[in-house]
Amino acid sequence: MSPKEKHPLKQITPSGENDASFFESVFELVRQIPKGRVTSYGAIAAALGTKGAARMVGWAMNQSHFVKPAVPAHRVVNRQGRLTGKIHFAPPERMEQLLKKEGIQVIDDQIQDFEKYFWDPNEMI
DNA sequence: ACGCTGACTATTA
């Protein structure tokens, strides 16, 4: 992380999840990802209207571990279908295991037939 | 209020 260590980023909406912040929107959208499917950060960001905020989506995933109901962050990968965020899991292998458990083949942090499992957030509308 | 950071993405080589 950096000299400043992790980013505190206090808890999301201490009072509840009624906060309409960017992060909350991300969580709700990610929760709607069907089992056995995956999507990308950019797709989520685009679905929220902020196409260029793909990075923020990833950052939101960081908090997803503290949010409830739980967010299936393991179903969110980068555009290449690569598990770049696995390092943030505990343990990192967890992400890959979860995906395999849902029927998605992952080899060397790379999802096989990624396009086939890709789920477009805009379709769920 | 400004600047830095980041689980990204598109482009170029």
Next chain:
DNA sequence: CTAATAGCCAGCG
């Protein structure tokens, strides 16, 4: 396909 570079937006100190 991989590697390197630039651009991008939202949140925090």
